[in-house]
Amino acid sequence: MQIFNVILILFLITCAIAVERTKDLLAAVIIFASYSFFMALLWLLLRAPDIALTEAAIGAGVTTILFVGVISKTRRME
Amino acid sequence: MKKAFFIMTLVFLWGLMVASIIQMPTSGDINNPSYNITTHYYINKTIRDTNAPNIISAIINDYRAFDTLGEATVLFISIIAVSSVMKNTYLKKREEKGDH
Amino acid sequence: MDDLIVRTVTKWIVPFIQVYGIFIILHGHISPGGGFSGGAVLGSSIILITLSLGYKKASGIISHSTSALLESGSIIWYVLIGIVGIISGNNFLTNRGAGFYMGEVGDVISSGMIPLITVAIGIKVASTVITLFHTIIEED
Numbered sequence: 001m002q003i004f005n006v007i008l009i010l011f012l013i014t015c016a017i018a019v020e021r022t023k024d025l026l027a028a029v030i031i032f033a034s035y036s037f038f039m040a041l042l043w044l045l046l047r048a049p050d051i052a053l054t055e056a057a058i059g060a061g062v063t064t065i066l067f068v069g070v071i072s073k074t075r076r077m078e
Numbered sequence: 079m080k081k082a083f084f085i086m087t088l089v090f091l092w093g094l095m096v097a098s099i100i101q102m103p104t105s106g107d108i109n110n111p112s113y114n115i116t117t118h119y120y121i122n123k124t125i126r127d128t129n130a131p132n133i134i135s136a137i138i139n140d141y142r143a144f145d146t147l148g149e150a151t152v153l154f155i156s157i158i159a160v161s162s163v164m165k166n167t168y169l170k171k172r173e174e175k176g177d178h
Numbered sequence: 179m180d181d182l183i184v185r186t187v188t189k190w191i192v193p194f195i196q197v198y199g200i201f202i203i204l205h206g207h208i209s210p211g212g213g214f215s216g217g218a219v220l221g222s223s224i225i226l227i228t229l230s231l232g233y234k235k236a237s238g239i240i241s242h243s244t245s246a247l248l249e250s251g252s253i254i255w256y257v258l259i260g261i262v263g264i265i266s267g268n269n270f271l272t273n274r275g276a277g278f279y280m281g282e283v284g285d286v287i288s289s290g291m292i293p294l295i296t297v298a299i300g301i302k303v304a305s306t307v308i309t310l311f312h313t314i315i316e317e318d
Contacts, residue, residue: 049210050134053202057218062307065225069314128273129280130207130289138212139292143260143271150253150299153306157249164313 005045012038023078029067036060181230188230195223203300207292208284213299220300221307228311242312245305252302259291259298 015035022028036059043052103110120133120141130136138146202216228236263272273290274280281288 050212050215053211053215054218057215057222061222062218062225062311065222065229066310066314069311073314125283128207128289128292129283130292131284132207132209134210135207135212135292135296136289139207139295140271140273140290143295146295146299147256147260147271150256150302153302154249154253157306157309160310160313165316 001045005042008038008042008045012042025071025076025078026068029064029071032067033060033064036063184230188226192223192227195226196220199223199300199304203296204286204293206296206300207289208286213296214303216296217300217303218307220304221311224304224308225311228315233312233315237312240305240308242309245309245312248301248305249309252298252305256295256298259294262291 012035015031015038019028019031019035022031036055039059040052040056043049043055107113120137124130124133124136128136128140130140199216199219202211202219203213206212206216224236224240227239260271262278263270263276266272266276268275271291273292276291278290279287280290283289287293
């Protein structure tokens with residue numbers, strides 16, 4: 001379980017750096033959704049299931065859809 | 079020169095963060111400062127006070143209900159801000175009339 | 179999006195998502211969950227309808243005026259529940275002392291004002307999410 005925790009945190013850091021380095025905004029939004037999903041798994045491992053539910057619904061679902069809606073109104077490239 | 083200064087500052091901040099993380103108590107330890115009388119009160123008296131088995135829900139919706147009212151107000155203000163920026167029907171009506 | 183597979187799968191899957199959201203909201207004081215997560219799940223189901231079946235269909239289900247009414251109504255409902263505590267001679271938002279029905283531990287209808295507040299927050303979050311997305315995506 002310790003190794004799984006470390007792997008999740010490494011994925012989290014990689015996703016956070018990749019969001020900042022990506023030029024394509026749509027790809028950055030998708031990477032941000034995966035960041036939220038790993039965060040939800042980490043909340044589950046920290047024994048906070050209600051926060052995990054909220055993170056999976058709002059962070060990975062609603063925020064991604066709102067960002068994609070805003071990108072469709074503006075430019076895609078940075 | 080500027081880059082070396084940046085890197086030195088980052089290394090200093092990293093060392094500060096690691097030093098403070100090492101000082102932190104381990105998660106779930108019985109000697110934690112967060113394991114105090116408030117935790118005991120919530121664990122022992124929540125069922126008696128509110129009849130709700132979910133202690134977190136009891137804290138959010140009963141003990142700290144005024145805080146949740148503030149969060150609902152934040153949602154309300156955000157929706158007012160978005161509709162006032164995106165749906166400017168008042169400005170459109172003035173443009174149709176022609177008086178700027 | 180005009181695709182047969184997406185439309186059919188949406189029609190099949192939306193009732194299950196809505197039942198799950200209502201379950202999370204109504205069992206907020208028994209199992210993990212609560213108003214915020216359940217409301218987000220409920221709002222996401224309407225957003226799924228908007229994305230796959232079109233804006234006209236979704237605004238036929240819940241229009242802008244209905245959504246605005248639900249938002250304002252739920253926060254007024256919250257404040258009214260708090261004022262019941264003042265009328266009964268206690269503080270604002272008192273639970274047991276204000277005379278709410280407490281019931282048995284573990285029942286759905288129990289523990290006083292907590293389910294009422296959870297339902298109010300759930301409706302508020304769902305309508306906020308729907309209004310945000312419809313305002314952004316609306317053609318002008």
